[in-house]
Structures are given as C-alpha cells and as structure tokens.
C-alpha cells in the first residue's frame with residue numbers, strides 16, 4: 108500500500124497476533140524469565156489516558172524483553188470488587204455482578220485496541236468465585252497463623268439510614284452521601300490483620316528494593332513510622348493506677364511539667380475531679396467532632412483542659428497536673444504523653460497557650476539555662492536540673508535514664524511504630540465474604556477449606572439502608588456450625604478490596620489452577636515481578652500490603668522470596684489544558700472549556716479572566732482526552748509513540764495535539780522510507796530480502812553473509828555506506844541503552860528519528876547496508892509501534908512476526924570513525940586541514956601533513972627545523 112493508514116493495519120494485526128497465540132506465556136527453563144506487570148485496573152467502565160500510559164509503558168518493556176530472548180509473563184486482570192458497583196445497585200437497581208462484568212467487557216475491548224502483548228489466557232477478576240475462593244483461603248491461613256483477629260473499632264454510622272458508610276460515602280462536611288445525615292462514630296467488632304507483627308521486616312527490607320524510587324521507599328518508611336524511646340510510668344496521686352507514656356526523649360524527663368491524656372483514654376474519667384467533670388465532658392464532646400488531621404495539624408492551636416487530677420514524676424517526686432488535649436491521639440503509643448515544654452515545640456506552644464510552667468533541663472554546652480526560652484530547645488546538649496544526671500550529654504542521658512528507670516521499676520526501653528493493624532472488615536456486599544462461622548457453643552469457627560468459596564448470594568436487595576444486604580439475608584446467614592453442627596451464623600462482613608490486590612500478582616503465575624492457589628514451582632520461578640508499573644497513589648497502601656502478604660505466605664512455606672516487586676516504576680500523570688480561575692478555591696477553580704470563549708476566557712459566573720494551564724486530566728475538570736478518539740484519528744501506534752516520546756515515564760506528560768501529529772508524521776516517514784526502498788532497490792536486493800529465512804536467533808544470518816560478500820567484492824564500503832552503517836549501529840547502541848536502565852523511551856525515539864533521517868539522506872537503495880538500515884529501523888521501532896513495524900516487516904517479504912525477531916547487536920567496528928580532520932599549522936598558524944585515516948600514527952601523520960598540498964605550498968623554500976605532532980588533531984611545522 109502506498110499510504111500509511113493505521114485503520115487498515117492495526118486491527119488486522121491484533122487479530123493475527125491473537126489467533127497465532129503470539130503473546131501466550133512460554134513455560135520453559137531454557138530462557139531467562141521476565142515478569143512485566145501493570146497495576147490492574149478497577150473496571151469503572153472506560154479507559155482513560157492514565158491507564159493507556161501505564162499499559163503502553165509496560166507493554167514496550169515486555170516487547171523489548173521478549174526480543175532480547177526472555178520468556179515474558181505479561182498478564183492483565185480486574186480489581187473488580189468495591190463500592191461503585193454497589194452504589195450502582197442502590198441507585199439504579201443493576202446487580203453489582205452485572206454492572207461489573209459489563210464494564211469489564213467494555214474496557215477489555217478498549218484495552219485490546221492498544222495492541223498490548225498481553226497473555227489474555229491468564230486474565231482474572233477478583234470478583235469471580237474462582238479467584239475469591241483463594242482470597243478466602245489466604246484469610247484462613249492468616250487466621251491459622253494468629254494473624255487475623257477481631258476487636259472493636261469505630262465505623263462511620265448513618266443514623267438515618269441505620270447503615271455503616273465507607274469513608275468515601277462521607278462528604279467533606281461529615282454528611283452521608285445518601286441521607287445527608289451527619290455521620291456518627293460507632294463501635295463495632297471487626298476483623299483485623301496483624302500487619303504490626305511485620306513492621307520491622309517491612310521497614311528493614313526496604314533496603315533490598317534497589318529498583319524502587321527513593322521517594323516511595325521513604326513514604327513507606329514514614330508510614331511504618333518507627334520510633335525508638337522509652338515507656339515510663341507516672342503514679343497518680345491518690346490512686347493505684349499509673350499513667351504509662353511513650354517518649355522518644357527520656358533524657359528530658361526532669362523537665363516534665365504536666366502529663367496529658369488523650370480525651371478517649373480510659374483513665375480520663377477516673378482522674379477527673381468532680382468540680383472539673385462538666386468542663387471535661389464538654390471538651391471531650393468537642394474533640395469528638397475533629398478528625399485526626401485537625402487534631403494534629405501543626406498550624407492549629409493545641410487545645411487542652413485540666414482534669415483536676417495530679418500525677419507524680421517518679422524521677423524527682425514532683426507533683427504535676429494531669430490534662431487532656433486534642434493533640435494526644437488515643438491510638439498512638441499509650442495514648443498519654445509527658446509534657447516537656449522546654450524541649451518540644453508542640454509542648455512549648457501548648458504550655459504557653461495554657462499557662463503551664465516551662466522548665467529547662469537540656470542546654471547547649473557552656474550555658475546554664477537561666478536565659479528564658481523563646482522557642483523550644485530541641486537539639487541535644489548537656490543535662491541540667493536533672494539530679495544525678497546533671498552534666499551528662501543528653502544523647503548518653505537517653506540510655507542512662509532508661510537503665511535507671513528499669514532498675515527502679517517504672518520504665519523500660521520501647522520501640523513504637525506508627526503503623527497500626529489493618530482493619531479489613533467492610534459491612535458491605537460486593538467483596539469477598541470472610542469465611543468464618545459464629546457458633547454459640549464453639550465460638551469463632553473457620554469455614555473448612557473444602558467448603559470454599561463462601562459464595563456471594565445473588566438474591567439480595569440493595570436499598571442503602573439498614574444492615575448490609577448479606578446480613579439481612581437469613582437464608583444465607585443461618586448455617587450449621589462446621590464444627591458441632593448446631594445452628595450458627597455466618598460472618599457477614601466482607602473483606603477490604605485491598606486484600607484482593609495484595610496477591611493477584613501471584614495468581615497470574617498459575618491463573619487457571621483449580622486445585623491450589625498456585626503451583627509452588629510456577630510461583631517461585633516467575634516471581635518476583637521484574638518490573639512493576641503503576642501510579643504513585645499506590646506508593647503506600649497497596650505496595651505495603653502486597654509486601655506484607657508476600658512475607659506471611661513465605662513464612663507459611665508457600666513462597667521462597669522476600670519481596671514481590673523487584674523494580675517499581677511510578678509513572679507520571681497525564682495532563683490536559685484547562686481553564687482555571689486563580690481566585691477560586693481548589694475545588695471550584697476549574698472551568699470546563701465548553702463554558703468559556705477561547706478568544707476572551709472569563710469565568711462565566713464572576714467574569715474574572717481565566718488562565719489556561721496544564722492539570723491532571725479528570726472528569727471533573729473536563730480536560731480529558733478520550734483514548735478512542737485519538738486512536739480513531741491517528742491510530743494507536745501514533746498514540747503510543749506520542750506517550751512514550753513526550754516525557755520520561757516517571758514525569759508528568761502534557762497532552763499536546765501538535766506533538767501527536769509530529770509522531771504521526773514520523774510514522775508516515777518510516778512508511779515512505781520502506782515503500783521507497785521496496786520500489787527502488789534492485790531486484791537482486793529485493794529477492795535477497797524476501798528469501799531471508801525466518802529466524803528467531805540473531806539477525807537474519809543471510810544478510811550478514813551478504814554484507815561480508817559485498818564488502819569483500821568491493822574492497823570495503825563506500826563512504827556513504829560507512830556513514831550509514833555508523834548511524835545504524837549508533838541507533839542500536841543508543842536505543843538499547845535507553846531501554847535498559849531507566850527506560851528513557853523519549854530519547855530512544857529521538858534516536859529512531861535520527862536513523863530515519865540518515866536513511867533518507869543516504870538513498871543508496873541497492874546497497875546491502877541500506878537494507879540493513881531499513882530492517883534495523885523496523886526492529887528497533889517494534890516495541891514502540893508494534894503494528895506499523897509488523898506491517899512493514901512483512902512488506903519487506905518476511906513471513907514471520909517482527910515481534911519474534913531478536914534484538915539487534917551492536918557491531919562496534921561499524922561505530923569506528925575511519926577518517927579524522929588534521930589541522931596543518933606553520934609556526935602555530937593554521938593554514939588548512941586535510942582528511943587522514945583515523946588509524947595513522949605519529950610518523951604517518953607527519954608524512955601526510957608534509958606531503959599535503961597545503962604544506963608543500965607554504966613550506967616552499969623553507970627549512971623545517973622542528974615538527975610538532977598532536978595525534979588526532981594537528982601537525983605544526985616550525986621553520
């Protein structure tokens with residue numbers, strides 16, 4: 108065909124690849140493995156540009172690795188449980204399963220348009236019984252290991268609809284999405300996974316993740332939040348009980364001027380004196396309405412109140428007041444802190460705002476602490492006002508104080524993590540049911556493994572009111588106890604959907620196994636994932652939970668590796684142009700383009716002038732570009748090329764139609780280059796090219812033989828051919844380097860453009876070097892633009908797929924420069940230049956220079972006294 112028309116070739120090749128099973132995963136031991144994985148999508152209904160970018164990046168890597176000789180696992184699936192399906196059921200009466208599977212079908216079609224080299228035979232959906240059967244099985248393994256337990260925890264409670272709400276169903280004002288009622292907190296017995304048992308490992312093993320962005324590792328470390336310090340006990344005046352605090356600064360304990368309890372602390376009502384009762388209760392009521400973020404925000408004043416109770420600092424016997432304050436969180440540490448205003452910024456502020464005494468106990472060397480403090484002194488220093496510890500450096504004081512407290516029996520060393528156990532119970536329908544039965548006589552009984560899956564019933568009603576649909580279905584809830592056979596009840600909570608995604612990457616290695624979760628040889632030989640690609644929004648929870656699951660399953664003998672993801676690439680956002688009113692709040696400042704006159708962009712409400720800026724594409728901003736529209740206009744190869752070319756994968760990408768067109772033009776140029784070559788190269792050249800046997804090992808050996816033959820016959824290549832060969836092998840070298848390491852697709856594509864320019868200039872159609880160049884261009888292009896590369900490859904006369912070709916090897920001799928420019932000087936003055944062989948040594952250089960026309964002319968009648976030769980650069984004659 109004379110014209111590049113993507114519509115004519117893309118679908119055709121997608122179909123052929125599918126029919127020939129080109130992307131099925133090879134299972135053999137002869138090739139090294141490579142596991143390329145994109146974070147699987149939630150089936151919301153349609154693919155957006157962020158998805159496209161994610162999958163195109165992974166696909167390009169997968170294709171490159173295949174051509175390099177790896178057996179590649181590149182699967183896809185659906186993170187298919189979750190709230191939106193249930194909301195659709197409540198709002199529109201569509202069963203969650205139907206809604207979900209419709210969306211999957213729709214999105215799969217869109218995905219297939221992208222020409223991804225996915226092994227669809229391993230597709231999975233987390234909502235399918237043959238998947239969640241194993242999710243439940245994993246829960247049972249956790250339960251057996253003592254890592255799944257129940258305890259009371261707070262949920263969002265809608266008092267009007269009498270139902271539990273997910274966080275996403277509570278708006279920013281704290282109201283229910285459906286009833287509009289102010290949401291309350293309610294305590295329920297819920298299931299937890301003991302991730303805190305693995306806190307230390309999850310932290311330490313971050314070190315092994317050399318292929319992860321530093322920023323992600325830091326986010327994980329902060330989330331785990333390890334603090335090393337002490338647990339100290341303060342006796343309460345007039346009571347048996349003591350207040351235990353966790354502190355990272357035991358060296359400041361002589362500076363304690365008060366103790367603070369979290370308002371929710373069980374000791375709060377006990378230490379409160381009758382005259383303070385009313386005020387304290389009012390304060391507690393107030394704090395209840397605040398979120399954790401509000402309570403701990405740096406810029407908010409710290410509010411607290413005196414309880415009337417007193418404690419004793421066991422180190423010096425001083426009596427100190429007991430307060431409650433909003434900034435002390437009940438869930439962290441012991442839910443109580445010792446207040447040291449002189450040495451803690453937050454305590455300093457709190458003490459000043461609440462008129463509490465400030466006592467300096469650490470000073471910089473040489474000071475005596477009499478100078479009043481303007482801010483808290485938080486650095487290390489020398490201990491003062493600290494009894495027997497006076498004069499000791501505070502860093503040593505930490506251990507000394509702990510040792511002393513231990514001897515005296517009121518304290519010990521303690522490590523504290525910010526990480527809390529994972530609350531996995533959800534009071535909703537569209538999730539994996541927790542496989543537990545509650546029996547009046549046997550208590551909590553796990554469902555026997557052979558009875559899995561505990562299937563979701565279909566005859567349920569969705570009202571958004573009252574208990575969850577599962578809890579209301581008597582016929583499902585009432586079961587005989589698996590242990591004693593008496594009447595018992597099923598657990599009606601389902602699991603957090605993060606559980607489903609914490610192990611899906613394991614299942615892909617043996618996705619159709621109906622006997623076991625996965626065969627151990629398969630999972631252990633494919634894992635860990637060699638390259639994981641996904642959004643930064645999963646930097647903490649999804650990745651941490653997946654790491655946690657991996658470690659637990661390893662400890663249960665199911666896996667033989669420590670970490671699931673060897674390398675992680677977090678791709679940047681795709682941004683689109685959008686109108687913005689800089690004077691409005693973040694939420695309201697985006698103005699959809701259809702409301703704006705582009706000639707004079709103004710806010711339709713206020714008339715203020717608008718700015719046109721790049722911002723992450725989103726529905727609410729209305730600045731998205733629909734993948735299918737781009738594909739319809741330019742074809743998917745152009746869309747892929749643009750996405751890979753416009754920005755390095757980890758950076759944000761600004762959508763720009765002009766650059767999309769630029770890539771379309773480039774592919775057109777490639778098309779014309781090949782068409783011209785096929786047309787103009789001599790019949791012999793064409794025949795040679797056609798006859799090349801499909802070979803999956805090395806580049807076509809025949810063309811290599813041919814090159815040597817020609818070289819011998821002609822006594823080497825002409826200059827134009829040498830230059831072209833250098834361009835070809837430079838491209839091979841650079842593109843390969845860009846695809847190793849950091850996946851710099853953008854510079855790789857620039858190299859392809861350079862090669863196409865070199866071919867366009869060389870025009871030596873009959874030279875075997877030209878044929879080599881055309882083939883190299885297509886092979887190097889194949890991972891990026893798989894359809895056009897395949898079409899043109901066949902146009903050259905090959906029968907096999909370009910995607911089964913081997914990646915190209917650099918011929919380093921082709922990179923050699925064989926001529927250099929030599930400067931000729933007389934008495935240091937440049938008189939001209941000549942071309943000389945690059946291999947010439949000092950003596951030869953001098954000879955070339957002396958015999959050159961330039962030297963002859965300028966040296967006529969003069970005697971050369973000395974010659975200075977700078978190899979590779981110049982020859983200077985001194986006369």
Ligand code: ANZ
Pocket residue numbers: 333334353354355356359434435436437438439440441442443444445446447450451523
């Ligand atoms: C006294 C002290 C003196 C403290 C000082 C710090 C500096 P990280 O590193 O985050 O673990 N703290 C302990 N439990 C708390 C809770 N439930 N709510 C709010 N704050 C709490 O911080 C530990 C420090 O945070 C502890 O050390 C405690 O204040 C406070 F010069 O104790 B510190």
